[in-house]
Amino acid sequence: xxxxxxxxxxxxxxxxxxxxxxxxxxxxxxxxxxxxxxxxxxxxxxxxxxxxxxxxxxxxxxxxxxxxxxxxxxxxxxxxxxxxxxxxxxxxxxxxxxxxxxxxxxxxxxxxxxxxxxxxxxxxxxxxxxxxxxxxxxxxxxxxxxxxxxxxxxxxxxxxxxxxxxxxxxxxxxxxxxxxxxxxxxxxxxxxxxxxxxxxxxxxxxxxxxxxxxxxxxxxxxxxxxxxxxxxxxxxxxxxxxxxxxxxxxxxxxxxxxxxxxxxxxxxxx
Numbered sequence: 086x087x088x089x090x091x092x093x094x095x096x097x098x099x100x101x102x103x104x105x106x107x108x109x110x111x112x113x114x115x116x117x118x119x120x121x122x123x124x125x126x127x128x129x130x131x132x133x134x135x136x137x138x139x140x141x142x143x144x145x146x147x148x149x150x151x152x153x154x155x156x157x158x159x160x161x162x163x164x165x166x167x168x169x170x171x172x173x174x175x176x177x178x179x180x181x182x183x184x185x186x187x188x189x190x191x192x193x194x195x196x197x198x199x200x201x202x203x204x205x206x207x208x209x210x211x212x213x214x215x216x217x218x219x220x221x222x223x224x225x226x227x228x229x230x231x232x233x234x235x236x237x238x239x240x241x242x243x244x245x246x247x248x249x250x251x252x253x254x255x256x257x258x259x260x261x262x263x264x265x266x267x268x269x270x271x272x273x274x275x276x277x278x279x280x281x282x283x284x285x286x287x288x289x290x291x292x293x294x295x296x297x298x299x300x301x302x303x304x305x306x307x308x309x310x311x312x313x314x315x316x317x318x319x320x321x322x323x324x325x326x327x328x329x330x331x332x333x334x335x336x337x338x339x340x341x342x343x344x345x346x347x348x349x350x351x352x353x354x355x
């Protein structure tokens with residue numbers, strides 16, 4: 086076998102691995118995809134970063150983000166007490182120190198919406214609680230919080246950070262947090278950067294899965310969300326976790342090295 090044939094065979098092996106990974110992670114960014122391919126194939130099989138991206142491009146395997154309109158999910162004109170921003174983006178050095186909460190929407194085939202409440206650990210980016218509901222009532226955030234609390238290790242000093250939506254300021258939600266000794270922090274000026282981790286996780290779920298699929302009903306949505314969150318937590322490497330999955334990072338301690346750089350700020354994560 087000559088050099089050209091060996092190169093073509095290596096590219097075929099890499100492409101097959103890329104296609105296999107994309108079955109679970111259909112729009113995974115190029116750097117994370119390269120990391121997974123290198124884990125699965127022998128050393129020397131996978132080309133360098135630029136050649137890898139070129140190979141994806143030639144074979145139509147680069148992806149582009151989709152943009153959609155969105156309904157309002159934060160209802161902050163209410164009479165409940167609003168808490169101050171105590172978190173202010175401080176980086177935790179271990180899991181179960183700061184949770185961020187948010188609600189996002191999923192469009193059904195008939196054009197109506199269902200609403201996903203999420204709780205994410207800031208250190209590991211693991212989704213620790215979730216619930217999908219047909220409306221923006223109190224049921225969904227409370228159910229997500231109860232799921233997260235079931236797996237909260239004892240003895241942790243935890244902060245809960247969210248926007249000032251009525252769901253998070255409600256008497257039932259605040260009392261549940263306080264009954265577990267959890268400190269409450271909230272955004273102050275409506276800037277998404279004040280809850281950027283939650284916004285980013287919402288974006289990953291939607292850009293990499295939900296915006297590219299059609300959900301027929303609430304029941305189907307709950308089944309699919311369970312599958313997606315399982316893949317996100319256990320299979321998808323995270324640049325903010327030094328390429329660990331959220332599940333792997335959740336078992337670590339100490340500051341995790343971020344793998345993204347300013348160079349990529351205005352570029353597509355291929």
